[in-house]
Amino acid sequence: MKHRGYYGGFGGAFLPEILIPTFDELVSVFESAKTDPGFRNQYETLMAQYSGRPTPLTFAANLTRHFDGAKIYIKREDLNHTGAHKANNVMGQGLLVKKMGKTRVIAETGAGQHGVACATMAAKFGFDCTIYMGEKDVMRQRPNVFWMEQLGATVVPVTDGTKILKDAINQAFRDWVTNMDTTHYVLGTACGPHPFPEMVAWFQSIIGIEAKQQILDLEGRLPDRVYACVGGGSNALGLFAGFLDDPVELVGVEAGGKGIDTGFHAARLSSTDAGAGIAQGYKTYFLQDDDGQMKETHSISAGLDYVGVSPILAHMHETKTARFESATDAEVVDALKLTMRSEGIIPALESAHAFAGAFREAPTLSRDQIIIINQSGRGDKDIFTVADVLNDPEWKTFIQTKAAQYHA
């Protein structure tokens, strides 16, 4: 009996028998890639030439002055090709798909960034591509749906369950058990059955490895704290990976939604509402009821309202290797506005959670302390959601005029 992919009591591979050979193949391809320096080199070259890596580490002078506390640096994953850290993972998995000789990729997406990144990778490598997306997320993230389709992917709105990310994941698994001979499921975050958590974290570690070198070059010392938002947890694990052996505090910020006490949130590690469970092929903390049925989650950001969380982060939570906080929708909008006005940077709503968490703590730190915030993605995709929240009258007029033109 094999026991692979465990992080303390979390992880594993709770798979239907039908998928066991497919996962055996994936584990074997990943294990061989991981130990082959040539593969990592190929991956890093691809990311440098295609995705614009290394992404900068930007000193946020105005925010630093505003809070008059720690020096604030921003790791700019938004400057990756396709506008988010998601590119790191999909390009890596794309290289593995080529090694396996498969011709089709499928993916789930919440905010749409992983879907766009996957469709981009499929176009570059010449794979057929199908993206599953909850119907509610299709409504929230239409611009990303548009781009996925233009890139040649088929976007399938998922109408089952709660019609968000977890339901898109279930649907992608259903496709995979039927088509695994030709198809690879490019899971978008460090969740799911082994080897996905380890594999996604390994590709995303490029963020933290770069950030560590950059801060050493700029400041000649390590940061005191690093902040990242946590949905599934891929960008957080990517940033944390650079500092695991260092005296650096790792802070993950989850979606506090309408508030932890309201029940309308997606805080699995920073609230007491979640419990250990097994679903979607792995064991972790899930927001679930006493029977083990998954609950509905809520967040202003489609990318963070996931019902589970990376088993690696669940373990880090239990061992107190990382600290987990949450930020409410309202705090996130405030952080977004401040970042835009002060720095001329538009973080994605997901990333704005990391900013909100960091802004809460920055004033409590001294001027000689340093923090890094991971800007996992850019905010263009959120224009409809943000305009709604800000109740911008000119935007409404523009949309009404545009709609009238379509009806004309």
Add this chain to the structure above:
Amino acid sequence: MLESYIRDKQKQKDLLLMTHIVMGYPSFDDSHAMVKHMVAAGVDLMELQIPFSEPMADGPVILKANQKALEQGATVAKCLAFAKDMAARYPIPFLFMTYANIPYRFGMAAFAKTTANIGLTGAIVPDLPMEEGAEYLQAMKKNQLSPIQMFSPGTSDARMAQIASIASGFIYCLARKGVTGAQTDLSDDLAQYLARCRKAASVPLAVGFGIKDRADMDFLAGRADIAVIGSETIRVMEKGGVAAVRDFIQGLSRSA
């Protein structure tokens, strides 16, 4: 013991029939009527599915049934009470079918003990492969229950031997890749795969996924021991009501 029941029944029939219901769909009253009609029509074993919010291996028909049952208030406690009632009323073996999180949250040991106490004979948990199931397997064994194992067409001979070594009751052979309820091509490939299953395991073989009519039953007779019909009974019920299920099952039931 489940296996001896199956062996006994085989003296009367060349292919036994196992059916499946999602408890609480469309209601517990309808679930009871389904069981009653199915037993009267000659079903030999039955799976009682405890609905789960993320039924990963199920196709659209059973997925929808799971969701509706939960929306209408099916809880684990209600399902256990229903199963206990069915096992007391009807003289066939009943097995639970569900996903790993249900027994995990209940407590594996407590789940197995309760399953035995209410008179069920085993359980089918598709997302609990042998590598992850040590505690479950142990608890089931302790209570003389059959934790049904699975073979799929992609399962290697070596793995089939491993699975067979922990099997009890019967082994559920998936007729094809994919989720429940889609069409299955009954072909030479399937016959060869079933021959491979037979070689690997001494316990009876059940075949499911896409089995839906008399022709499928004829194909399986002699190649397997139990045919499993899941999604098709739900489709029949949705179209013609519970009584239509009885006629459907009667049309499939065989004698030796």
